[in-house]
Amino acid sequence: KQEVTQIPAALSVPEGENLVLNCSFTDSAIYNLQWFRQDPGKGLTSLLLIQSSQREQTSGRLNASLDKSSGRSTLYIAASQPGDSATYLCAVRNTGNQFYFGTGTSLTVIP
Amino acid sequence: NAGVTQTPKFRILKIGQSMTLQCTQDMNHNYMYWYRQDPGMGLKLIYYSVGAGITDKGEVPNGYNVSRSTTEDFPLRLELAAPSQTSVYFCASSYAHSNQPQHFGDGTRLSIL
Numbered sequence: 001k002q003e004v005t006q007i008p009a010a011l012s013v014p015e016g017e018n019l020v021l022n023c024s025f026t027d028s029a030i031y032n033l034q035w036f037r038q039d040p041g042k043g044l045t046s047l048l049l050i051q052s053s054q055r056e057q058t059s060g061r062l063n064a065s066l067d068k069s070s071g072r073s074t075l076y077i078a079a080s081q082p083g084d085s086a087t088y089l090c091a092v093r094n095t096g097n098q099f100y101f102g103t104g105t106s107l108t109v110i111p
Numbered sequence: 112n113a114g115v116t117q118t119p120k121f122r123i124l125k126i127g128q129s130m131t132l133q134c135t136q137d138m139n140h141n142y143m144y145w146y147r148q149d150p151g152m153g154l155k156l157i158y159y160s161v162g163a164g165i166t167d168k169g170e171v172p173n174g175y176n177v178s179r180s181t182t183e184d185f186p187l188r189l190e191l192a193a194p195s196q197t198s199v200y201f202c203a204s205s206y207a208h209s210n211q212p213q214h215f216g217d218g219t220r221l222s223i224l
Contacts, residue, residue: 032210036215042217043115043218044154044213045215046212046214049210051210097161098156099154099156100170103152
């Protein structure tokens, strides 16, 4: 069974700092990996999706990388802003349309 | 541009009652999903559907039922509510291809007392 782990569980940084969030998974037989943002009391918003054949995806200040062989993904956020404060979740899609989520990293960006 | 709409947003049930959580999407997505999110536990897949008339179990299906009679709607049924089903329930949808992201509704907060 796929296990997805996110470290750290919580992170607090001053505004303007660059930061990295980590996601690891145990089964490398994945179709894709997706990073989401979740604001309190809200649903999940998709940030980036990386296909299993890709190494990275970029959107604005966000860059996600994937190393399938080692079971790792990172989400890099450049020049963090208070509006980036949220919980960030990663999810892997296995064969058979099963999705497995990590428990998330709660990010606080201090003005 | 509604996306994925879930109703109700909040509900309190008594043990043993039944209810249906509604989910509808207007993006003509083939795939739809139901998740539950418990504090500190991440999201767990309950059921999913790859098209009208086709449903399949996820990781935690016990105590739930689903149906998919149309492309747009994917209701989740709780027949005999139990305290362990207290959770936040999210519906999501996506196109079939693996390069397409999931889109989520805002969730239903359900408490079983």
